Amino acid sequence: MIKHHPTSSVLRHFVAGELPVSVAVIVASHVELCDECRAAVQLLTEQAAAQAFDDTVMGEALSGLQSDTPIEDDEFFKAFDFDAATVSDITGSDAANMIESITEQSALINSALAQTVNEIEISGTRIKLPRAIKSIALREWQGLGKLSRARLALEDQELRASLLHIDKGGSVPCHTHKGFEITLILRGSFEDEMGSYREGDFMWLDGDHTHQPVTKEGCVCLTVSSDAIHFTQGMSQLLNPIGRFIY
Amino acid sequence: MQQIVSKSYPKRESKIIANNIKTQVPAELSHWLTLVAEQRDKQAFTALFEFFAPKIKRFGIKQLGSDAQANELVQETMTNVWRKSHLYNIDKGAATTWVYTVMRNASFDILRRIKAKNEQNLGDDIWPIDMAQDELQGEEDNFGDHLMEKQMLVYVNTLPEAQQAVVKGVYYQELSQEQLAQQLGVPIGTIKSRLRLALSKLKLQMGEDYHD
Ligand SMILES: [Zn+2]
Numbered sequence: 001m002i003k004h005h006p007t008s009s010v011l012r013h014f015v016a017g018e019l020p021v022s023v024a025v026i027v028a029s030h031v032e033l034c035d036e037c038r039a040a041v042q043l044l045t046e047q048a049a050a051q052a053f054d055d056t057v058m059g060e061a062l063s064g065l066q067s068d069t070p071i072e073d074d075e076f077f078k079a080f081d082f083d084a085a086t087v088s089d090i091t092g093s094d095a096a097n098m099i100e101s102i103t104e105q106s107a108l109i110n111s112a113l114a115q116t117v118n119e120i121e122i123s124g125t126r127i128k129l130p131r132a133i134k135s136i137a138l139r140e141w142q143g144l145g146k147l148s149r150a151r152l153a154l155e156d157q158e159l160r161a162s163l164l165h166i167d168k169g170g171s172v173p174c175h176t177h178k179g180f181e182i183t184l185i186l187r188g189s190f191e192d193e194m195g196s197y198r199e200g201d202f203m204w205l206d207g208d209h210t211h212q213p214v215t216k217e218g219c220v221c222l223t224v225s226s227d228a229i230h231f232t233q234g235m236s237q238l239l240n241p242i243g244r245f246i247y
Numbered sequence: 248m249q250q251i252v253s254k255s256y257p258k259r260e261s262k263i264i265a266n267n268i269k270t271q272v273p274a275e276l277s278h279w280l281t282l283v284a285e286q287r288d289k290q291a292f293t294a295l296f297e298f299f300a301p302k303i304k305r306f307g308i309k310q311l312g313s314d315a316q317a318n319e320l321v322q323e324t325m326t327n328v329w330r331k332s333h334l335y336n337i338d339k340g341a342a343t344t345w346v347y348t349v350m351r352n353a354s355f356d357i358l359r360r361i362k363a364k365n366e367q368n369l370g371d372d373i374w375p376i377d378m379a380q381d382e383l384q385g386e387e388d389n390f391g392d393h394l395m396e397k398q399m400l401v402y403v404n405t406l407p408e409a410q411q412a413v414v415k416g417v418y419y420q421e422l423s424q425e426q427l428a429q430q431l432g433v434p435i436g437t438i439k440s441r442l443r444l445a446l447s448k449l450k451l452q453m454g455e456d457y458h459d
Contacts, residue, residue: 015351016351017310017351017352017354017355017358017370017374021355021359021363021369024355024373025369025373028372028373028374042340045344045347045348046340046341046344048347048351049341049343049344049346049347049348050343052302052305052306052343052347052350053272053298053299053302053343053346053347054272054343055272056272090300090301090304090321095296095297095300098296098300098321098322098325099289099292099293099296099325102292102322102325102326102329103287103289103292103329105326105329105330106330106430106431106432107284107287107329107330107331107332107333107430108330108331131372131375132369132372132373133372134372135367135368135369135372136369155363155365156363157363
């Protein structure tokens, strides 16, 4: 049973396509594993579609606004004005040409299946990767003790996305995050001071959280972080250089 | 489609007019989409284009911020609607929701091209548009099956291209033989004989492997 999910605001931005690509990828990977969030995304998509395509929705929103909100002048409706121009633009000969050039093309016949099979092997077990990362290359695995990490070849400014494997009995020393760190467990489980997490759980942590994840059975996670993690305690502060590594 | 909002909008009379003439989402949308998928129907596509294009353009201006890019979004979205309409599953949702997904994905990829100078399209991986296939994926969480199918696909990929198209269309995209004949522009008899040939080759290959 998945206990940790993205917030509904994150899901709304996800549906609108407004998240940075690596965050969109990790949210999509959770949604693939989580029936609850998949249903929420479906609903939010229907709402977004209605907003984009159903003028009655907009009409109702407008009349609602009109009754309660005093409208100064044309300001509010300026946004809708370009529509008139747009419509004539797109229904003229431009539209005819566009329709012509599109319908000359044939349908796409490609194998849906080839694209869905995407597995990797990590210390002897095969795991199925989320569909959202199937076209993204993985860089070399790099190991450090029971930790190993393969970065996703995904350019996303300061954000880094990685697969992280922690072997049985491994742990990440107590640390906090300078930026934020999102973790999705793809396989296995881990515990920290705040609780235990299993397959499908999605955690979004920031600088306010300090934790020390430990895994008994081992785990494979997808992570997205915006900055290096920072070790907070005694000896493990010596490890701060590897915070770079984990980020 | 006519746009109703006039410059003199916030007057009482026009409010009444606006409420009366507000456009409806045509009930035929999913029917048109099906006609495009099954018969490559240009008239149905034109109807879809007339309904969606101005709205896509409006969305594009909001998301991408320029007229040229909004036009690119219209072009790309409607091209994908034309080419991938067979991935729409009428039982799984409204046509507007599917087209929204196609549009949002294209917009996401165009924005990445502009901002990150990245040519790789990820929209359709992040937000799947093949509704028919999603169902399939949920049902088989078994690695054995995946590997088996992967092996099967290796065999399929050794077939001549024309036979591959038929096998993949029928088995992986669940198109009817009639739909395939229309999409590929060949008589139904040709589809049937290509499929027969392909299947006998596949049986042979799989048989050989079992004896190894
Ligand atoms: Zn969830």
